[in-house]
Amino acid sequence: MHEIQVHNTLTNKVEPFVPQKAGEVKMYTCGPTVYDYAHIGNFRTFVFQDILRRFLKLRGFKLTHVMNLTDVDDRIIANAAAAGVSIRDYTAKFVQAFFDDCRTLSVESPEHWIRATDHINDMVGLIQTLQKHTYTYDSEGSIYYRISKFKDYGKLSKIDLTGIQAGARVDNDRYEKESARDFALWKAPKAGEHFWETPIGPGRPGWHIECSAMAMKYLGETLDIHTGGIDLAFPHHENEIAQSEAATGKPFVRYWIHAEHLLVEGEKMSKSLGNFFTLRDLFGKGYKPSALRFALASVPYRRQLNFTFDGLQQATNSVERLRNFAARLKNEKFAAGGNAGMGRLIAQFADDFDAGLADDLNAAQALAAMFDFVREANIAMDKGEFRQAEVAPAQKFLADFDAVFAVLEDNDAEKLKALGFATGSDADDAEIEKLVAERQAARQRRDFAASDRIRNELAGRGILLEDTKDGKVRWKRK
Numbered sequence: 001m002h003e004i005q006v007h008n009t010l011t012n013k014v015e016p017f018v019p020q021k022a023g024e025v026k027m028y029t030c031g032p033t034v035y036d037y038a039h040i041g042n043f044r045t046f047v048f049q050d051i052l053r054r055f056l057k058l059r060g061f062k063l064t065h066v067m068n069l070t071d072v073d074d075r076i077i078a079n080a081a082a083a084g085v086s087i088r089d090y091t092a093k094f095v096q097a098f099f100d101d102c103r104t105l106s107v108e109s110p111e112h113w114i115r116a117t118d119h120i121n122d123m124v125g126l127i128q129t130l131q132k133h134t135y136t137y138d139s140e141g142s143i144y145y146r147i148s149k150f151k152d153y154g155k156l157s158k159i160d161l162t163g164i165q166a167g168a169r170v171d172n173d174r175y176e177k178e179s180a181r182d183f184a185l186w187k188a189p190k191a192g193e194h195f196w197e198t199p200i201g202p203g204r205p206g207w208h209i210e211c212s213a214m215a216m217k218y219l220g221e222t223l224d225i226h227t228g229g230i231d232l233a234f235p236h237h238e239n240e241i242a243q244s245e246a247a248t249g250k251p252f253v254r255y256w257i258h259a260e261h262l263l264v265e266g267e268k269m270s271k272s273l274g275n276f277f278t279l280r281d282l283f284g285k286g287y288k289p290s291a292l293r294f295a296l297a298s299v300p301y302r303r304q305l306n307f308t309f310d311g312l313q314q315a316t317n318s319v320e321r322l323r324n325f326a327a328r329l330k331n332e333k334f335a336a337g338g339n340a341g342m343g344r345l346i347a348q349f350a351d352d353f354d355a356g357l358a359d360d361l362n363a364a365q366a367l368a369a370m371f372d373f374v375r376e377a378n379i380a381m382d383k384g385e386f387r388q389a390e391v392a393p394a395q396k397f398l399a400d401f402d403a404v405f406a407v408l409e410d411n412d413a414e415k416l417k418a419l420g421f422a423t424g425s426d427a428d429d430a431e432i433e434k435l436v437a438e439r440q441a442a443r444q445r446r447d448f449a450a451s452d453r454i455r456n457e458l459a460g461r462g463i464l465l466e467d468t469k470d471g472k473v474r475w476k477r478k
């Protein structure tokens with residue numbers, strides 16, 4: 001096995017991963033802000049942290065992984081007030097949707113799922129500690145963190161603090177690097193909005209204090225790993241460091257690991273561009289959960305992921321290829337004995353797979369090792385050169401692969417059904433005929449990506465297509 005190396009945003013270096021306590025990893029991931037459905041950009045990060053946790057588990061580490069649900073946030077509180085419901089009632093639907101989405105994408109549950117609203121006392125306690133250490137000041141019922149007092153402020157995001165005015169404040173939880181300012185730990189109540197009565201006054205916590213308080217409550221003062229999307233590095237994670245380290249005097253996190261952005265067809269995803277997708281949007285178009293997971297997992301996390309429908313179609317095909325191979329390995333009868341050459345190849349590919357993941361989770365390298373193996377093994381099977389003795393090591397390699405990538409089990413239809421997508425056909429004939437004609441037109445202009453996409457959409461709705469020899473198409477319901 002290869003030494004695990006990860007990129008640490010704090011040092012901006014790829015470093016050997018050595019947890020504080022041998023064999024155990026304490027890890028925190030900033031979870032979703034539950035005021036809407038999570039989108040595929042969010043899930044790029046959640047799939048990445050899932051690959052990381054699964055790889056560490058495969059390597060035998062005992063994981064204590066905490067993920068929070070941010071259910072106290074400016075937008076949530078304002079939306080809940082506007083809807084005239086409690087925070088719990090407002091967020092319940094999105095919390096459930098998030099859990100369902102995670103299950104559908106085979107994102108494992110962390111050891112602790114926690115909610116900000118259950119930890120207000122812990123946040124208040126941490127703010128009191130910061131008050132005692134004189135890192136705070138009050139203004140109009142809110143409590144602010146004085147960043148000039150924390151010497152290391154900026155060490156994660158490497159922002160330049162020259163020219164920052166002492167005492168200038170920002171109330172928004174989310175702001176740009178250019179507006180590095182004293183930030184709110186505790187916010188005074190706003191008329192008509194929910195607040196908590198606490199020893200530090202009425203109000204509600206800022207977003208940053210939530211994660212510091214919850215992470216340290218479950219994982220101790222120093223975490224091994226903190227993950228999140230790169231957009232969280234500033235201000236959120238920078239502020240988490242400032243709060244936690246000012247309170248404890250100890251390093252808060254040893255390895256900061258951040259996933260890069262996701263683009264859609266080369267552009268930033270946004271509702272106004274019409275390229276904004278939740279998981280459900282894609283499942284509604286007929287794509288499978290396994291294909292989406294594969295597409296999100298296949299690009300190394302420090303590279304921008306350009307999500308495309310062609311890529312998603314390729315991911316669909318890749319998963320199919322792996323499943324077909326796993327089925328072949330399981331069902332075919334192979335000649336007795338062994339083939340030393342194939343045995344060595346399996347060991348080599350399995351080693352390459354491990355080396356890829358150990359090298360800062362290089363998913364592309366790990367997947368290349370798997371697909372090279374599948375190609376070589378298929379060739380050997382076709383020639384009758386794959387023997388019984390190689391079945392067990394090949395299955396072990398597949399099992400290790402799937403412990404991390406989790407796409408082999410053919411359970412897409414079940415998962416979609418659980419989300420409320422009809423997997424049998426609910427489309428009427430006219431609608432199907434229309435899609436079939438669109439696909440024919442796409443094929444005629446040799447737009448095979450579009451043609452595959454429509455075939456896939458139809459398949460997702462339970463329609464099978466059969467291309468006949470005379471160039472026509474027959475379709476039937478599954």
Ligand SMILES: [Zn+2]
Pocket residue numbers: 029030031211236
């Ligand atoms: Zn956070």
